[in-house]
Each structure stands twice: as C-alpha cells, then as structure tokens.
Amino acid sequence: MRSTDAITLTRFRASFADPHQLLEAVKRLKQEGYPVIDTYSPFPVHGMDEAIGLKPSRLPRACLAFGLLGLATALGVQIWTSAYDYPLIVGGKPLISLPAFIPVTFELTVLLAGLGVVGSLFVASGMRPKFKVPDLHPGVNDDRFVVAAEIQAGASFAGVEALMAGLGALETELLVDDKKQQDASLLDREAKPLAFLLAAAPAMLVLAALPLLNRNYLKRNLAWDGGMMAPVAYQAFDPHPSLPGGQVLQKPPAGTVSRKGLVPLSYGPGKAEAERAGLELKNPFQPSQENFSRGKLVYDRSCAACHGLDGDNNSSVIVARGLLAPAILVAPVVRNMPDGRIFHVTTFGGPEKMKGLGDLISREDRWKVVLYIRELQKAAAPKSSPVPAPANVPAPTPSTGATS
Amino acid sequence: MAPENHTATLPTPLLVEDEQERGYGHVLPLIDGNKTYSQVTEEVFSTTERMPPLKWWLALSVSLSLFLLGAWAVTQTVTRGIGTWGLNRTVGWAFDITNFVFWVGIGHAGTLISAILFLFRQRWRTSINRAAEAMTIFAVMCAGTFPIIHMGRPWLAFWATPYPNTRGPLWVNFKSPLLWDVFAISTYFIISLTFWYLGMVPDLATMRDRAKTKIRKAIFSIFSLGWNGSNRTWSRYETVYMLLAGLSTPLVISVHTIVSMDFATSVIPGWHATIFPPYFVAGAVFSGFAMVLTLMIIARNVMDLEEYITVRHLEAMTKVIIATGMIVGMAYGTEFFMAWYSGNDFERYVFLNRALGPFKWAYWSMVTCNVVIPQLFWIRKVRTTPWMIFILSIFVNIGMWFERFVIIVTSLHRDYLPSSWAMYTPTFVEVAIFLGSFGLFFTCFLIFTRLLPVIAASEVKGVLKHEEH
Numbered sequence: 001m002r003s004t005d006a007i008t009l010t011r012f013r014a015s016f017a018d019p020h021q022l023l024e025a026v027k028r029l030k031q032e033g034y035p036v037i038d039t040y041s042p043f044p045v046h047g048m049d050e051a052i053g054l055k056p057s058r059l060p061r062a063c064l065a066f067g068l069l070g071l072a073t074a075l076g077v078q079i080w081t082s083a084y085d086y087p088l089i090v091g092g093k094p095l096i097s098l099p100a101f102i103p104v105t106f107e108l109t110v111l112l113a114g115l116g117v118v119g120s121l122f123v124a125s126g127m128r129p130k131f132k133v134p135d136l137h138p139g140v141n142d143d144r145f146v147v148a149a150e151i152q153a154g155a156s157f158a159g160v161e162a163l164m165a166g167l168g169a170l171e172t173e174l175l176v177d178d179k180k181q182q183d184a185s186l187l188d189r190e191a192k193p194l195a196f197l198l199a200a201a202p203a204m205l206v207l208a209a210l211p212l213l214n215r216n217y218l219k220r221n222l223a224w225d226g227g228m229m230a231p232v233a234y235q236a237f238d239p240h241p242s243l244p245g246g247q248v249l250q251k252p253p254a255g256t257v258s259r260k261g262l263v264p265l266s267y268g269p270g271k272a273e274a275e276r277a278g279l280e281l282k283n284p285f286q287p288s289q290e291n292f293s294r295g296k297l298v299y300d301r302s303c304a305a306c307h308g309l310d311g312d313n314n315s316s317v318i319v320a321r322g323l324l325a326p327a328i329l330v331a332p333v334v335r336n337m338p339d340g341r342i343f344h345v346t347t348f349g350g351p352e353k354m355k356g357l358g359d360l361i362s363r364e365d366r367w368k369v370v371l372y373i374r375e376l377q378k379a380a381a382p383k384s385s386p387v388p389a390p391a392n393v394p395a396p397t398p399s400t401g402a403t404s
Numbered sequence: 405m406a407p408e409n410h411t412a413t414l415p416t417p418l419l420v421e422d423e424q425e426r427g428y429g430h431v432l433p434l435i436d437g438n439k440t441y442s443q444v445t446e447e448v449f450s451t452t453e454r455m456p457p458l459k460w461w462l463a464l465s466v467s468l469s470l471f472l473l474g475a476w477a478v479t480q481t482v483t484r485g486i487g488t489w490g491l492n493r494t495v496g497w498a499f500d501i502t503n504f505v506f507w508v509g510i511g512h513a514g515t516l517i518s519a520i521l522f523l524f525r526q527r528w529r530t531s532i533n534r535a536a537e538a539m540t541i542f543a544v545m546c547a548g549t550f551p552i553i554h555m556g557r558p559w560l561a562f563w564a565t566p567y568p569n570t571r572g573p574l575w576v577n578f579k580s581p582l583l584w585d586v587f588a589i590s591t592y593f594i595i596s597l598t599f600w601y602l603g604m605v606p607d608l609a610t611m612r613d614r615a616k617t618k619i620r621k622a623i624f625s626i627f628s629l630g631w632n633g634s635n636r637t638w639s640r641y642e643t644v645y646m647l648l649a650g651l652s653t654p655l656v657i658s659v660h661t662i663v664s665m666d667f668a669t670s671v672i673p674g675w676h677a678t679i680f681p682p683y684f685v686a687g688a689v690f691s692g693f694a695m696v697l698t699l700m701i702i703a704r705n706v707m708d709l710e711e712y713i714t715v716r717h718l719e720a721m722t723k724v725i726i727a728t729g730m731i732v733g734m735a736y737g738t739e740f741f742m743a744w745y746s747g748n749d750f751e752r753y754v755f756l757n758r759a760l761g762p763f764k765w766a767y768w769s770m771v772t773c774n775v776v777i778p779q780l781f782w783i784r785k786v787r788t789t790p791w792m793i794f795i796l797s798i799f800v801n802i803g804m805w806f807e808r809f810v811i812i813v814t815s816l817h818r819d820y821l822p823s824s825w826a827m828y829t830p831t832f833v834e835v836a837i838f839l840g841s842f843g844l845f846f847t848c849f850l851i852f853t854r855l856l857p858v859i860a861a862s863e864v865k866g867v868l869k870h871e872e873h
Contacts, residue, residue, distance in 0.1 A: 107587040
C-alpha cells in the first residue's frame with residue numbers, strides 16, 4: 001500500500017489507546033498545519049469539539065421548532081374538534097377550555113420536540129441503516145481512539161508516521177479512496193428516494209386530511225369494523241352455545257311477574273298473517289257483563305283516544321286536529337272481520353296507521369276489547385248514533401265529579 | 405476490591421470521582437475491578453453472544469408460564485366479559501387500575517435515572533441507566549394493558565385516539581383526564597423508547613462490529629445506523645441526548661401527575677385532593693427505585709455484574725428511597741389532616757374507614773412497608789449490604805402496590821350513599837392477570853438481558869478515567 005503514489009493517498013489515520021493522547025495528537029496536528037478531518041472514539045472525548053474547531057450544534061433550534069409545531073398542532077386540534085367541528089358541552093365547561101387542554105398540549109409538545117430532534121440528528125449526521133459503514137476503524141467501537149487528517153502538501157507519510165508514533169500512536173495508516181467506499185456512497189444514493197418518501201409522508205398525511213374540511217355528512221363513512229353498529233341480536237328462543245340450558249331465554253329472576261304460562265303467538269305482523277289469524281283464532285272469552293266492562297275499561301283507556309268512545313271515529317284528538325283519520329270500527333269492513341283478525345290488528349298494528357299494542361295490553365284484555373267492539377257494532381247497527389255510556393261501569397280514573 | 409489487572413501496553417484506568425471535593429464522606433468506586441476499555445467491551449457484549457446459562461432458561465420458563473397464565477385470564481375476560489372480575493357497581497375500579505398505577509409508577513425510575521440524574525451529572529447512573537430504561541419500557545407496556553383490557557373490547561382501543569371516524573366524526577373528549585392519560589402514557593412510552601434506542605446506538609455499532617454471522621451483522625447494521633464513532637456525530641448526539649433528557653424530565657413528572665388526575669378531578673371523597681399530583685409523583689419514584697433495586701440486585705448476581713453495578717450504586721438508590729419514602733409518609737399524614745380540616749363528613753369518614761374499616765389490613769400493610777421499614781436505610785450497614793437492600797426493596801414494592809389499592813378501593817367502596825356500600829374481593833382471573841403482567845415484564849426483561857447490552861458500554865467507558873501521566 002505504501003508504495004502507491006501519494007497523489008491519491010493524501011489522507012491518513014492514526015489510532016491511540018487513550019483519549020488524552022488523541023486530544024494531544026489533534027492539537028499537535030493542528031499546530032503543524034495538518035487539516036484534521038475528524039476523530040473517532042468509543043465515547044465522546046471532552047474538549048475535542050474545541051480542538052477540532054466544531055461549532056455548537058444547531059439542533060436545539062430544530063428541537064424548539066418541532067416543539068412549537070407540537071404545541072400548535074395540539075391546541076389547534078383540540079380547539080377545532082371541541083368547539084367547531086363537533087361542539088359538545090362537557091361538564092358545563094366552555095367549548096374552548098384552555099386549562100383542560102394543557103395536558104394534551106404539553107404531551108404533544110414533548111412528543112414532537114423529542115421525535116423531531118432525534119429525526120433531525122439522523123438527517124444531519126446521515127444516520128440511517130448502512131451495510132457498509134464509511135470511515136470505520138475496526139477498533140473504534142471497542143477501545144481505539146482514531147484521528148483522520150490530510151497530509152500537508154509537501155510532507156511525507158514517513159514524517160507523519162514518526163510524528164504520530166511520538167505521540168503514542170499504536171498504528172498509522174494511509175487511507176485509500178477505495179472501491180468499498182464508493183459502494184457505500186452508491187448505497188446512500190439509492191437510499192435517497194426512500195428518505196425523500198419518508199420526508200414527504202407528513203405532507204401527504206396533511207393532504208389526505210384536507211377533505212375532512214369539506215365533508216358530506218349525509219354520506220356514511222367507511223367502517224372496517226362495524227362494532228356497535230351491527231350487534232348480534234339473539235331471539236329469545238334461539239339456541240345459544242354458552243348459556244345454561246343451551247338457549248338464550250333463561251329462567252327469569254325471582255319476583256318476575258308471570259304472564260300466566262301463555263305460549264307465544266305463532267303470528268307475525270302483516271296482512272297475510274292477519275288473515276290467517278282471522279281464520280285460525282277464536283275469541284276464548286264469552287260475552288258477559290264482567291268481560292264487557294273490562295273490555296270497555298281497556299277500550300276507553302287505550303283505543304278511544306283515536307277511534308272514539310263509540311268506535312265511530314268521532315275523536316276530538318285525531319280528527320279535530322286534522323291528522324289521518326283512524327278506521328271506523330263500527331263500519332261494515334270491520335264488522336265483517338273475524339274476531340281473530342281484529343285481535344291480530346290490535347296486537348301487531350294495522351296496514352297503514354295503527355301501531356301494534358301487543359306489548360301494552362295483555363292478551364286477555366285484547367280479546368275482551370274485541371268483545372266490546374262487537375258490542376259497539378251491535379249498538380251502532382240500526383243507525384250510527386251515539387249510544388249512552390252504561391251507568392254501571394266505573395270511570396277508569398278517579399274523578400271529582402264536579403265537572404259532570 | 406478485585407485484584408489489580410494491569411496490562412503491559414494499555415494504561416490502567418483509575419477509579420476516580422471527585423466526590424470527596426464535593427463533600428461526600430466515604431467514596432465507593434463507580435466501576436470496580438480496574439477495567440480496561442476492551443475488558444468492558446468484552447464483559448458487556450460477550451453475554452449477548454453466547455448461549456444463556458441454565459438459570460436463565462429456568463427464569464425464562466417461570467416468567468413465560470406466568471405470562472401464559474395471564475394470557476389465559478385475559479382471554480377469559482374478553483370472551484366471557486368483565487363479569488369474570490370481582491368488580492361491582494360500587495367498586496368499579498379495583499385490581500386493574502391498581503395494577504395500572506403500580507406499573508406506571510415503576511416505569512418512572514428508569515426515566516428519572518436516565519434523564520434527571522443525567523442533567524444533575526450524577527455519573528453513577530451510567531451502569532444502571534440502560535437496564536432501568538428497559539424496565540421503564542416494559543413496565544409501561546404492562547401498565548398499558550390494564551386499561552385496555554378494562555375497556556372490555558380491547559380491539560376497539562384505538563377509539564381512544566382522535567381520528568376521523570364513522571361516528572360524526574365524534575371526537576374524543578379532550579377535557580377528560582382519562583384521555584389525558586392516553587396521551588401521557590403513549591407519549592411517555594414513545595419518548596422512553598426513543599431515548600433508550602438513541603442511547604443504545606453506539607453499543608449496537610459495537611455489536612455490529614463484533615458480529616460473527618451474516619444475519620447478526622445485517623440486523624445490527626440496520627439498527628446501528630452506520631455509526632462510526634465520528635466526533636462530529638458524537639457532538640450532535642450529545643446535544644440531542646441532553647435535549648431529550650431535558651424533555652423527559654418534565655415529561656416523567658407530567659405522566660404521574662396526569663395519572664393522579666384520573667382520581668383528583670373526580671368528586672369521590674379520598675380522591676378529590678390537590679395533594680395528589682406531587683404525592684403520586686413521589687410515590688412513583690419511590691416504587692420505581694425499589695423495583696430498579698430489586699432487578700439490579702438480581703441482575704448483578706445472576707449475570708456477574710458486581711463490578712459494574714457496585715454497592716455504591718445501590719447505596720445511592722437507597723438514599724433516594726429514604727427521601728421519597730418520607731415524602732410519601734408525609735402525604736399519608738397530610739391526607740388525614742386535610743380530611744379533618746375540611747370539616748367534610750364524607751371526607752373524614754373515608755379516612756377513618758381507611759385506617760379502621762374493613763380494609764385496615766391493607767392500609768397498615770401500606771404504612772408499614774412504605775414508611776416504617778424503609779427507615780432501616782438510615783443504617784449504613786443496611787444500605788451497603790445487597791441482600792438486605794433486596795429484602796427492603798421487596799417490602800417497598802408490596803407497600804406501593806397496597807398504596808394504590810388503598811386509594812382506589814377504600815375510597816370507592818364506601819362513599820356518599822351508605823345503601824350502595826359494598827366490599828370488593830378479587831377473583832382468580834384478576835389475580836392471574838396481575839401475575840401475568842409480572843410474567844410479561846420479566847419475560848421481556850430476561851430476553852433483553854441476552855439480546856442487548858445491559859450496561860451502556862460507551863457510557864461506562866467514559867467514566868473509567870485514566871491516570872494522568
């Protein structure tokens with residue numbers, strides 16, 4: 001190596017076993033006029049920055065800038081989301097309550113300052129994955145302290161070697177701009193597009209977030225996991241793999257009010273089902289004074305508000321307010337319906353307006369209402385005229401009697 | 405002290421620290437054994453390059469088993485629901501949040517050692533900071549699992565972050581301390597990880613240079629980021645390290661402050677107190693140092709690191725324990741004074757109930773472990789005897805776990821409505837998750853000790869000062 005011409009071999013490096021010797025060598029080289037390129041050591045040698053003539057790093061400014069960016073981002077996001085995008089009063093606090101925003105602001109400031117300054121260090125010092133490390137002395141990460149410098153014009157390598165040996169150098173060698181070094185720089189060049197992509201990523205994120213400002217609230221967003229939107233709804237009599245007894249419905253807790261052992265109705269809503277009910281179901285109750293009075297009580301409470309006390313639609317609540325008129329119960333259409341069908345409509349609702357009352361009125365009472373409707377129809381049969389209310393039925397709600 | 409270990413060619417490092425000038429009475433060495441730089445390299449890195457000994461495998465199998473037990477319990481919780489826990493309508497937070505606060509607290513010592521002691525130029529930190537930072541990261545991982553499991557549907561944990569969503573978008577509530585927690589813990593985790601990694605880059609380069617196999621070389625080439633020991637890089641690196649230390653110091657204080665606000669901003673008697681932030685931070689440092697001591701005393705024995713983690717390190721940490729333990733003890737007293745001075749019946753009752761109620765065993769265990777037993781550290785013999793420190797550190801760990809349990813459960817189980825008073829008993833599933841978190845912690849720690857350098861070699865070399873010629 002040493003026989004090669006000195007024109008390309010203008011750099012050398014010397015290694016020492018001790019940081020003080022390295023510091024001395026650097027000072028000496030500077031004195032003698034050798035331009036020091038850099039030093040390499042297993043740990044930072046104090047005083048070396050001054051000896052080489054390095055200025056203090058400007059990274060603290062990057063740290064401050066990133067910190068301020070974090071601060072602005074945090075405040076901006078919190079104020080925009082809490083007060084503008086989805087204003088929601090929480091705990092009676094103002095929409096923009098700065099004291100409550102301080103913790104998140106602080107955390108994001110620290111986060112961005114920290115990540116930003118480390119990222120800046122990586123960029124400034126070219127720290128990135130490298131499979132061929134440039135200027136690597138094999139012992140530098142162990143116990144060697146290395147200085148690299150240029151040979152002064154006119155000086156010989158032998159002279160340099162002697163100078164270094166005098167300062168305690170373990171070895172001094174010429175540096176060759178060899179192919180390996182070029183390979184390393186080639187790799188770095190290839191890494192540039194990647195670095196560019198990484199740098200552009202935040203900008204892309206910002207661009208991607210812009211459509212947020214102009215959203216169509218009527219359009220449903222994409223959801224990769226429906227979560228609560230699509231619950232698994234079990235039916236009461238479905239089998240269930242992990243519940244006792246293998247089915248969903250469990251023994252009700254103590255104190256539950258009995259529904260008198262009724263089996264569920266085998267009908268669903270709809271006109272076809274209503275017709276089927278009309279064919280299949282029979283009123284289990286016989287006309288009697290007791291059943292009529294119960295039927296009247298329930299009818300007056302739950303049905304009369306719309307259908308009128310006499311089933312003739314003469315209701316002050318619905319028609320007088322111009323709402324859709326309910327069916328006239330004493331009309332021939334209803335009169336010709338079988339009991340089962342009226343019962344079905346009471347339970348599941350009618351084809352257009354009526355809502356099902358199956359959950360509100362017990363099954364027994366619904367049959368008795370059917371009996372009472374038949375009675376109303378009989379009363380209205382000769383001519384549609386109001387029938388005086390029977391005097392022997394008590395009023396459903398306590399009445400003072402003062403206004404009658 | 406170990407026998408002198410001179411070599412012919414290399415100058416002998418001396419154990420020098422100028423504490424005597426700063427008024428220290430007795431000085432124990434920072435690093436024992438008169439080591440040379442290459443000895444440090446060899447001793448620190450060779451552990452990562454050979455097969456672990458049998459005792460390591462035994463320890464790993466025990467902690468992996470614990471981890472699997474925890475994994476089973478978490479599966480139970482997720483598939484069968486939170487009903488597998490002993491919580492009820494009155495005590496809605498108990499074991500899970502206790503464990504969360506416990507682990508977050510433990511995490512604090514790592515950053516304290518790496519950041520605050522760095523700023524104060526306490527050079528004894530160099531041989532323990534790597535392991536303490538690793539401990540922080542693993543402890544925060546353990547801590548983070550508890551609130552996530554408590555959510556019931558952990559796969560939706562990302563809902564706690566503000567992102568444009570399908571619900572409006574309905575944003576997270578930035579006025580809630582629980583959300584502050586999300587930000588504080590995740591920032592703390594990310595910054596601690598960055599700090600840990602950055603501090604490790606020079607050592608990773610050493611591992612790369614020592615690597616014998618191609619795969620090993622490739623892996624460490626990626627993570628060592630082309631480190632070549634250049635002074636220009638060192639100069640920037642030190643600046644950034646200092647900045648990160650400066651950022652981490654308020655961060656570590658903010659984290660437990662925010663954790664304490666989960667309680668302090670509520671209206672539950674026993675929680676609603678302005679003393680909470682400093683009280684929690686002191687408690688966190690207290691429990692964190694206890695855990696560092698526990699781990700370090702095991703590590704220095706198992707891995708033959710007595711010359712790196714010396715009695716002097718242990719002694720310095722015991723002093724931190726006395727100081728923070730007394731702050732915590734004073735906080736216990738202050739809480740009682742504030743309850744009495746408030747004139748508030750509910751507040752008074754909660755504190756009487758803590759000391760004399762059905763959970764008094766937990767309260768007095770806490771006082772004994774945290775306030776009484778650490779007083780033994782006033783005796784120098786105790787401070788400098790590793791097995792005694794070890795036992796005392798275990799007591800502090802137990803005591804600090806009880807502190808969180810006492811704060812959380814005794815405040816909740818009897819508050820305003822006597823008709824809603826209830827007791828709390830953990831179920832096996834809850835205990836198993838807690839044990840599982842220890843399994844996770846020790847599994848990570850054991851793998852770390854064999855995969856990466858436990859001692860920050862580049863920093864230790866910096867404190868082996870050479871004899872001036």
